[in-house]
Amino acid sequence: MPLPSTRDRAQFQHRLRDWLATRLPADAAPEVEGMRIPEGTGMSSETLIFDAAWNAPKGRLSGRYVARLSPEMDDCPIFPQYDLELQFRCLELLRAHTAVPVPRTPWLELDEGPLGSPFFVMEWVDGRVPSDMPPYVFEGWIMDASEAERARLERNSVGILAELHALELETVDVGFLDRPEFGASALDQHLGYQRHYYDWAREGRSFPILERTFEWLDAQRPADEPDAVLNWGDSRIGNVLYRGFEPAAVLDWEMAALGAPEADLAWMLFMHAFFADLAAQMGLPGIPGFLRRDSVVASYEELTGRRVRDLAYYEVFAALRYGIISIRTSLRQIVHGEMEEPADPDEMIMIRGLMERMLSGDYWDD
Numbered sequence: 475m476p477l478p479s480t481r482d483r484a485q486f487q488h489r490l491r492d493w494l495a496t497r498l499p500a501d502a503a504p505e506v507e508g509m510r511i512p513e514g515t516g517m518s519s520e521t522l523i524f525d526a527a528w529n530a531p532k533g534r535l536s537g538r539y540v541a542r543l544s545p546e547m548d549d550c551p552i553f554p555q556y557d558l559e560l561q562f563r564c565l566e567l568l569r570a571h572t573a574v575p576v577p578r579t580p581w582l583e584l585d586e587g588p589l590g591s592p593f594f595v596m597e598w599v600d601g602r603v604p605s606d607m608p609p610y611v612f613e614g615w616i617m618d619a620s621e622a623e624r625a626r627l628e629r630n631s632v633g634i635l636a637e638l639h640a641l642e643l644e645t646v647d648v649g650f651l652d653r654p655e656f657g658a659s660a661l662d663q664h665l666g667y668q669r670h671y672y673d674w675a676r677e678g679r680s681f682p683i684l685e686r687t688f689e690w691l692d693a694q695r696p697a698d699e700p701d702a703v704l705n706w707g708d709s710r711i712g713n714v715l716y717r718g719f720e721p722a723a724v725l726d727w728e729m730a731a732l733g734a735p736e737a738d739l740a741w742m743l744f745m746h747a748f749f750a751d752l753a754a755q756m757g758l759p760g761i762p763g764f765l766r767r768d769s770v771v772a773s774y775e776e777l778t779g780r781r782v783r784d785l786a787y788y789e790v791f792a793a794l795r796y797g798i799i800s801i802r803t804s805l806r807q808i809v810h811g812e813m814e815e816p817a818d819p820d821e822m823i824m825i826r827g828l829m830e831r832m833l834s835g836d837y838w839d840d
Contacts, residue, residue: 483509486522486589490541493588494526497581502528508538520545520591523598538598540577544591550806552799554674556728559584562594563650564704564727571646574637577723599723601715609749610712611760619719624764627719629773631711634724635742636777639703639735648704651732660702660733665691667731668794675801683820683829684801687794690833696784702732709738710745711765739774740788741795743767748796748825790832797823 491506498504508525520543527536544556562582568574577596584592604610610617616624656666665688672684706713707729715723746765753760771782804822807813820826831837 487524489589490524490526493583494528498528502530504528540596540598541589541593542596543589543593546591550802550809552802552806553728554671558582558592558594560650560730561727564730565596567646567648567704568638568641568724572637572641574634575721575723577725599715601717601722603713603715604711606712609752611746611749611753612756612758616764617761621763623719624761625769627711627716628765628769630719630721631714631742632739632770632773633777634714634721635706635709635735635738636774638706639738639778641704643702643704643732648732651704651730653731659699660731661695661699664731664733664737664791668791668798672798672801675798675805677805679801679819681797681801681819681823683823683826683833684794684797686833687790687797687829691787691791691794694787694790696787698783700734700736700783703735703738705729705731705733705737707731707738707741709741711742712745734784734788735774735778735780736782736785736788737791739770739782740785740792743770743785744789744792744796748828751825751828786838789837793825793829793832796825797829800824 487506487509490509491504494504494506495502505527506524508523510523512521512523522541522543523538524541525536525538527534529535542558542561544558545551559582562579565576565579568576569578577599579594579596581595583589583594586592602615604616605614608614616627619627653663653667656670657663669688672681672688706724706727708726713724713726714721715725743765750760767785771785774780775782800823804813804824808815816822823829828837
């Protein structure tokens with residue numbers, strides 16, 4: 475999201491410099507410059523890119539960094555809480571125990587004093603991201619790629635999930651991802667959290683399509699729940715930096731949790747289906763053959779040796795999750811005067827059509 479006008483960039487550079495001086499040796503004399511905001515992605519947090527330099531025993535060091543800040547919670551936030559420490563701990567965990575490519579994270583600051591919000595700092599990673607605005611199915615480097623290049627990107631992206639889900643939870647500390655207040659099992663916790671999130675997000679309104687989806691998920695719940703893995707949560711290609719068609723950095727762990735592997739697969743599929751549906755509504759060709767359900771499942775099963783089960787259930791769950799997020803993004807537009815509140819609350823949910831097709835069973839006919 476853009477840096478709010480209440481935060482002056484030049485002032486932020488000075489405040490970052492002063493904060494960095496507290497994290498480095500006394501004679502480091504840090505400098506911070508070139509602050510800017512990335513374009514094309516993001517809606518739930520604030521991201522700043524900056525260059526920094528300081529004195530070190532072997533000479534002047536310099537580098538490019540990314541600061542992830544908690545959003546201002548009085549401006550119609552997307553989520554009820556924003557846990558930067560959880561994201562930081564996920565990145566540290568993955569860097570130490572997996573081959574998932576994640577940025578190095580040298581600093582976490584939970585004190586609001588230095589910048590007005592908690593934040594953590596990552597080292598900059600060169601690469602390109604599939605754009606959200608405009609969606610990568612409208613235009614851009616993925617559309618311009620060959621079928622073979624897109625197939626390589628797809629398989630490599632599924633490979634991120636295979637590597638992530640191979641992490642043996644018994645060997646590492648993932649207690650910070652446990653949410654016992656929402657239920658006993660991982661699926662209980664997923665559903666319990668979404669009910670909590672919905673009750674907060676709706677601000678007293680009722681959304682029939684979401685309430686029907688909750689009922690569907692309760693009625694169709696799988697009899698057997700698989701062993702939980704570390705879920706990325708926001709497992710979509712728009713959260714990956716690529717060099718060529720190889721993942722260089724996996725980003726945005728704010729929705730990380732413990733859950734079924736299918737939850738991550740379903741989110742990757744559904745978020746692409748959402749963008750593909752937008753392209754179809756605009757009369758655009760999209761990218762036929764890319765991130766198809768059958769090819770994604772085949773790659774995942776081949777890479778993991780594990781059979782994917784109950785994927786349709788988790789695709790409906792993915793739609794529910796995004797539907798609740800959609801309440802908040804629509805409310806932000808209403809608060810900022812960018813849209814009028816519709817008489818039918820379900821019109822605030824941009825994926826209503828996809829959800830209707832899921833509940834009727836037509837969604838999987840394609």
